[in-house]
Amino acid sequence: MVSLEDRERRAAGLASAIFAYSAWGALPLYFKSLAGVGSLEILAHRIASSALLLGVGIALVRGREGFLALRHADPRALLASTVLIAFNWLLYIWAVQHGRVLEASLGYFVNPLVNVALGVAILKETLRPWQKVAFALAGTGVAALVVTTGRVPWIALVLACSFGLYGLVRKRADVEPVGGLFAETAILAPLALAWLGWLAHEGTGALGRTTRETVLLALAGVITSLPLLAFGHALRRLKLSTMGIVQYLAPTGQFLLAVLVYDEPFGRAQAVAFGFIWGALAIYTWDGIAAVRRGASRTESEAAVVPE
Numbered sequence: 001m002v003s004l005e006d007r008e009r010r011a012a013g014l015a016s017a018i019f020a021y022s023a024w025g026a027l028p029l030y031f032k033s034l035a036g037v038g039s040l041e042i043l044a045h046r047i048a049s050s051a052l053l054l055g056v057g058i059a060l061v062r063g064r065e066g067f068l069a070l071r072h073a074d075p076r077a078l079l080a081s082t083v084l085i086a087f088n089w090l091l092y093i094w095a096v097q098h099g100r101v102l103e104a105s106l107g108y109f110v111n112p113l114v115n116v117a118l119g120v121a122i123l124k125e126t127l128r129p130w131q132k133v134a135f136a137l138a139g140t141g142v143a144a145l146v147v148t149t150g151r152v153p154w155i156a157l158v159l160a161c162s163f164g165l166y167g168l169v170r171k172r173a174d175v176e177p178v179g180g181l182f183a184e185t186a187i188l189a190p191l192a193l194a195w196l197g198w199l200a201h202e203g204t205g206a207l208g209r210t211t212r213e214t215v216l217l218a219l220a221g222v223i224t225s226l227p228l229l230a231f232g233h234a235l236r237r238l239k240l241s242t243m244g245i246v247q248y249l250a251p252t253g254q255f256l257l258a259v260l261v262y263d264e265p266f267g268r269a270q271a272v273a274f275g276f277i278w279g280a281l282a283i284y285t286w287d288g289i290a291a292v293r294r295g296a297s298r299t300e301s302e303a304a305v306v307p308e
Contacts (some may be wrong), residue, residue: 013237016230017246023227025253030223031096034216037206039094041199044192049221051185058182070183077173082184084166095155102264105254107159109277113138114164130287134280141276148269177232245285
């Protein structure tokens with residue numbers, strides 16, 4: 001019988017997970033509101049502010065030990081994950097600012113399947129029969145989109161693959177989510193500050209240009225760090241199978257914003273493609289839950305990771 005304490009722990013974890021993934025799903029609202037600011041400048045503010053806030057948070061919660069724990073990280077894996085997350089963030093910001101939110105959401109819908117594909121290709125894991133069906137459906141959906149529109153959804157594919165590789169490399173870096181992101185942003189912070197300094201010197205930076213832009217840029221670290229902290233809180237309290245379901249809130253939020261708020265094109269071709277991919281995800285999720293209930297070991301590549 002589940003104790004009251006366990007139920008409260010799970011409820012708190014679920015609330016944290018819903019907050020984290022909902023916040024990531026609403027990120028296009030933030031980046032769209034900074035339409036007059038360059039993607040690289042937004043990225044630089046996000047990196048510098050996040051490094052500062054995460055560093056302060058680690059110092060307050062864990063003290064010196066929080067920073068010493070990073071000594072055990074694999075430096076090469078950490079450097080690789082730093083490059084991958086910076087590239088992924090930059091492309092996502094660019095996609096949102098250029099009216100490609102729908103395609104970006106497609107990338108994060110496909111991402112869980114990419115994670116498993118990387119596990120098969122790199123870690124030599126094997127696919128269960130229903131996972132093969134899910135991959136076939138997803139591949140059919142992407143192929144249908146290419147054939148009917150005459151265009152490869154490169155943003156979706158690059159976002160999915162870069163974030164999948166990021167998750168794989170981050171596992172090998174052997175650091176927990178908050179400490180890992182602090183290390184990554186700290187590595188990038190000197191470059192980010194140098195770029196912001198150059199923009200200020202040239203008089204082309206957005207900081208201080210208008211009150212609205214200045215306030216929004218100052219919030220970049222908060223918008224990045226709070227969902228991550230909630231994610232870390234949830235990860236310690238929920239099963240990975242539960243996190244695997246809740247993670248679809250993020251691309252669903254992006255999808256709804258693209259179609260209902262930003263009025264991006266969503267015709268028959270997009271409907272067919274998304275239908276196949278949603279079907280693939282339904283099978284994939286059902287199979288993962290069934291495997292857990294049967295007592296099958298859940299592969300590392302199926303774990304939820306930090307999005308955007």
